[in-house]
Amino acid sequence: MTARNKKYEPGRNAGFTLLELVLATLISTLVMGILTVAFTFSLRVWERQQARQSSEVPAMVDLMKMQLVHLEITPPQPGQDFRTIFIGDPNSLSFTTGYSVKAISGGVPVIARYVYVRNEKRLYYAESPLNIYHPESIQNFLSMPIHVDEKAQPRFYSTEVADFSIEYASDESGQLLQSWEGEGGGVPHSILVRWSDREGAATSSAVMLPSSLFPPDVGDKEGRQQPGLLRRSR
Incomplete structure (x- = not known):
């Protein structure tokens, strides 16, 4: 068959x-x-799931708030060299409270201790029953190095946090201090806690009042910021 006689079949080579x-x-x-x-x-x-799983800091801050609400202010007793424990700096806070997270004290107040280890980016918590008749046990707990041994007592619990800091206001003027040592049983008027859950995340903050469930007002009746409230000291 020549090319001239070849018939075209649609769809074959199209x-x-x-x-x-x-x-x-x-x-x-x-x-x-x-x-x-x-x-x-x-x-x-x-x-979102990762953010929820890694963010245990708000729960830790809520625990601190409740423990400060139940702050145990114990004045020195006759013949006892003891004063109310309330010691803090930007990275740590220790105080006596009637609110125990483990309920191991049987109604006896405990010493709550929060420590932020900046190079680890971890916030640690531990508590120990308060025994005013053995001051050495109190000092040993306050100076105890952070450890991760689950069998050791008291045990330190921890959570990861990118940044964490604490500041202290001595009175209603809100002048912020970087540290606090409760001389004579004194406690700060209010405490400002700041934290960031993750690197690059927005900074959250909470204002707490010892022995009070409600934070201080941050504005007047018209919603304007009160001058001088929570100012940093120079």
């Missing part, structure tokens, strides 16, 4: 038509769009 190419491109675009949306949604869900 390529894709323009309509078929447009439809194929449209379908591919839709599929890629659906996959992109699904991937983005899954990534956001994963990020």
Whole structure:
């Protein structure tokens, strides 16, 4: 059969038509769009789950607040060299409280101790029953190095936090101090706690009043900031 006598058979050697190419491109675009949306949604869900799992700091701050509400102010007793424990700096805070997280004290007040180890980016917590008849046990607990031995007593619990700091206001003027040592049983008027759960996350803060459940007012009746409230000392 010569080329001249060869019959044309539609569809045998024909390529894709323009309509078929447009439809194929449209379908591919839709599929890629659906996959992109699904991937983005899954990534956001994963990020939220990670944030919830790694953020135990608010619970730790709430614990500190409740323990400060139940602050145990014990004046020196006759014949006893003892004063109320309330010692703090930007990275740590120790005080006596009637609120025990482990309820091991049988109603006896405990010493709560919070320590932020900056190079580890971890906030540690431990507590020990308060025994005013053995001052050496109090000093030993306050000076005890941080440890992670679960069998050792008292045990230190910890949570990861990118940044954490504590400041202290001596009176209602809100003048912030970097440290506090309760001379003569004195405690600060209020405490400002700041923290960031993760690197790059926004800084959260909480103002706490010892022996009070409610934080101080931060504005007047018209909502304007009161001058001098929670100022840093120079």
